[in-house]
Amino acid sequence: MRKPTILIADNSADYRKSLLMRLKLEGYTVAEAESVEQAITALADTKPDVALIDLRLTDDDDPNDMSGLEVAKTARDMDIPCIIITAFPSVDATRLALRSRGAEPLAVDFVAKSSGPEALLDTIRAVLST
Template structure:
């Protein structure tokens, strides 16, 4: 059973999401929030597996709420799937930098919504990797280079193999595909990934993609 917290300031959108999720097998909606402050409190109280997070809300927005929830969360931390109107959106990029696991367009259909919840809940692959990569490429070299350099994790702490796994994650490969590419087992891929996430203090696979681009490990336009 995957537990989900739904966060959106618009009642009709929130109610629609809740209705779709409650009708789906294997999903339990454990709470609803209309702003970031409520989301932080409910996330701590209900400890959901997945949080559907609106970005633009009065008071605390989705980016700050995502950062606050993940900083407070005990293991395993919830996976945050942000809801947006536009895919190439600097707010979405900010949410991925804060640790969100992926994003979903608000006009997506029910099947897309359920697939996204399943993908981020599983955590072994990026949801819509080509779109995620396009978003990160669009914003990874924008403003505040000095501030970002100070905040950027040190990928020099990674081993050669961990660096290679990070590069392939940024290319959108699944754990199975990485294992095939490097001739190692999926369990070994997960070990390298877990060590990488710990060393770089990362919360999600999508955040790892951001770090790979911002550090220069992967350049815009590079493939897998």
């Protein structure tokens, strides 16, 4: 049986590395990207089963940065389920990711990094089981 492939798109190398190690321990094949451009390329190249996309993929210090939603739109257009992850959860960001405006929502779920790896793993498992 093929292992599910997970794409991690996050501009924090430390977060990507820790999540990559955890996902590999769980038996997943993992691809990673650190920018919008790399993430879009990785979506096309790896066709992951799930994409984990950081909301502030360009600049963690910019409260207006929602560049991860661009990647989520590309993932949606490729029929790849996307989970938005962020260290800066807000109601507005959640609405943007999950709200439908005449189209499918950009993401299937939204997880705060502060929720910990178990919450993210539970979400990944739920997405893969559908």
